[in-house]
Amino acid sequence: MVEDEKRRRAPAMTLEQRREAIVASTVPLLVEHGGAVTTSQIAAAAGIAEGTVFRAFKDKQELLVACMRAGLNSDEEVAHIEGIERALPLADRLTEAVRAISGYLDRIWQVGQALQAAGISREAMHDRMHGDEGRAKSPENGPPREMLRVNDAMSGLFGPDDLRLPPAHSARLLLGLVLTNRMGTNFGTSVSEPAELVDLFLHGAIRTDHRGEPS
Template structure:
């Protein structure tokens, strides 16, 4: 096994311990999680903070969604992408919350990787650009923004937005069409007429 492969193996092995203990995780806990001696960790990474930074970098540079996409429509693209991106965003949110300034510093340094992930998602939309009201890059940006909102929960104990909610908004917007069944929590008596929401020509 090469040195890089060994480092990657250690980072994958210690990830659950880091998510549990955050930046306060000890070198002993990291070594136990990796099944190696503490000296092996120091030899591979130098010190604990360097190891934690390398862990964040490893996860942040995994830019392209890992899926086998066979899409015949925009709906297929959205249905395939959203669950994967939301799950990834939830993981990254946990990592940022666990490691605080270390994760934020690495994220700032790896901004290009984050932008590349957006371009990877946009490429999934490209074959269906003629069916979109926005460019594929804007579609990718909106998808990631909604996924991050669902992952972060914005301080709520449970996410307000579900995967299905995100798919509905991406494909149909937030305005119900005439005849749609009210969704949970909706007040059908207060639903505006769809025609009232149509743009008015000057």
């Protein structure tokens, strides 16, 4: 009873603050329960009455699209990568970055799957997130922009003498491995661990001796 009263008397917030708080509570639920998550579960997680959800969002679909937008945000991952200690060996630096990026891709995938399970097509998702078809396809919106930020952060992990290719190009190739690895779950195959991906990126798939020559 007391808990219900607390939820009914939600703390005073602006509409935007309320929306952000609800989204922050909903994203983990989507990862855990998928599109079947109910507004009552969302309200309970946010510590508010269910009606407050619909005062902040016109319907559940609008809330789920807002969650997708929040899920795409890579601020946390970029900050994590930029904070990796540069004194660590290159392989360790890259492994930590790949671990962060893998978690980011998992979140995007799980939230996206939840939206599709709730009946929101990929096309509708883009239209509702970006407002019109032209903006939806723009590289300045959505995943391309956020992945570019991740790529830029990863390129900063390479030292001046580490590479035969430009840092941004090298980071993009490693990011491609991470993306391909994540897609492996679509084919029912197991995925490689971050350290395995980094080892493949740095040393290739061919066995070599200590001089780097094929054995």
